[in-house]
Amino acid sequence: MNEPPLGFLLVDAARLYRARIDSAFEQSGVGLTAGEARTLAYVNLYPAHRQSALAVKMNVEPMTLVGFLDRLEALGLVARETDPADRRAKIVRLTAAAAPDLERITAAAAAARQEALAGFSDEEQAAFRSLLARVRANLARCKEAP
Amino acid sequence: MNEPPLGFLLVDAARLYRARIDSAFEQSGVGLTAGEARTLAYVNLYPAHRQSALAVKMNVEPMTLVGFLDRLEALGLVARETDPADRRAKIVRLTAAAAPDLERITAAAAAARQEALAGFSDEEQAAFRSLLARVRANLARCKEAP
DNA sequence: CCGATATTATATGGTTAGCTTATTATATGG
DNA sequence: CCATATAATAAGCTAACCATATAATATCGG
Numbered sequence: 001m002n003e004p005p006l007g008f009l010l011v012d013a014a015r016l017y018r019a020r021i022d023s024a025f026e027q028s029g030v031g032l033t034a035g036e037a038r039t040l041a042y043v044n045l046y047p048a049h050r051q052s053a054l055a056v057k058m059n060v061e062p063m064t065l066v067g068f069l070d071r072l073e074a075l076g077l078v079a080r081e082t083d084p085a086d087r088r089a090k091i092v093r094l095t096a097a098a099a100p101d102l103e104r105i106t107a108a109a110a111a112a113r114q115e116a117l118a119g120f121s122d123e124e125q126a127a128f129r130s131l132l133a134r135v136r137a138n139l140a141r142c143k144e145a146p
Numbered sequence: 147m148n149e150p151p152l153g154f155l156l157v158d159a160a161r162l163y164r165a166r167i168d169s170a171f172e173q174s175g176v177g178l179t180a181g182e183a184r185t186l187a188y189v190n191l192y193p194a195h196r197q198s199a200l201a202v203k204m205n206v207e208p209m210t211l212v213g214f215l216d217r218l219e220a221l222g223l224v225a226r227e228t229d230p231a232d233r234r235a236k237i238v239r240l241t242a243a244a245a246p247d248l249e250r251i252t253a254a255a256a257a258a259r260q261e262a263l264a265g266f267s268d269e270e271q272a273a274f275r276s277l278l279a280r281v282r283a284n285l286a287r288c289k290e291a292p
Numbered sequence: 293c294c295g296a297t298a299t300t301a302t303a304t305g306g307t308t309a310g311c312t313t314a315t316t317a318t319a320t321g322g
Numbered sequence: 323c324c325a326t327a328t329a330a331t332a333a334g335c336t337a338a339c340c341a342t343a344t345a346a347t348a349t350c351g352g
Binding site: 086 | 328338
Binding site: 009115131133138 | 191
């Protein structure tokens with residue numbers, strides 16, 4: 001019996017993962033969607049970056065990021081400060097209020113990850129991570145051709 | 147330097163993959179989105195199944211499948227036949243017209259896969275596929291708990 | 293046989309996460 | 323100092339999902 005092609009596995013797995021994350025966040029009382037939480041985590045990971053730089057890190061169009069940041073800012077979890085070196089640009093920072101949410105996000109994400117990787121040895125987890133990172137890099141690179 | 151967590155890699159990779167597939171389909175003249183093409187490929191993979199069975203295979207809600215099939219049927223690529231054993235149910239089949247499109251879809255998907263897996267050895271490809279299938283199975287299973 | 297319950301597909305309507313294109317404000321190079 | 327580039331954003335679109343409700347049909351208990 002033929003199996004679904006690899007691309008479908010990837011898209012399916014990602015959709016299920018996102019759904020799992022969404023439900024984990026809903027349960028844990030953090031009022032954030034997967035995309036918002038992802039953005040918050042990236043701001044934490046790359047602090048004091050400009051929006052455009054953050055968008056590059058996230059492999060997302062700047063306009064997509066604007067929406068996420070709008071909501072996070074409205075919730076008081078991030079702040080946009082005008083870059084003193086360039087008044088067009090904005091520097092994105094976490095606020096103090098973000099810390100507890102970030103912690104719950106991290107916990108929920110860890111739970112989801114644990115379920116996704118159930119039955120994986122440490123080596124398998126590392127291998128999966130590394131292969132996935134290479135796939136992502138391949139696809140991100142081939143996006144800059146047109 | 148910290149790296150983005152695994153879940154984000156997965157979601158990012160899938161988004162980039164879907165975008166890549168969409169552009170490949172657009173270029174190749176097949177007027178299908180990634181979701182529609184995925185559905186068509188699943189119909190090919192699991193022929194003469196009921197919609198509900200197909201939805202299970204695709205890990206999608208029945209209502210999501212309805213939309214995809216509506217469009218594929220309007221394009222004349224699939225047909226819905228009433229199941230003689232149960233007049234509520236419909237059996238989904240490919241039409242003869244689907245063959246060329248299916249071929250172009252397969253080719254476009256293969257091209258995207260090749261880009262995603264650039265630099266992978268055969269062993270790495272197989273490993274990635276197998277790990278991904280396990281992740282998908284884990285997540286699909288843990289979806290039936292609530 | 294009959295009524296209650298379950299199942300199959302679907303209509304309706306909403307959400308999330310993206311995108312493109314155009315606009316505004318500010319920088320910067322000639 | 324003007325032309326062009328860049329940073330964020332506004333506006334509006336699409337795809338891909340989901341949940342809830344409904345109509346038709348099956349099925350099971352009595």
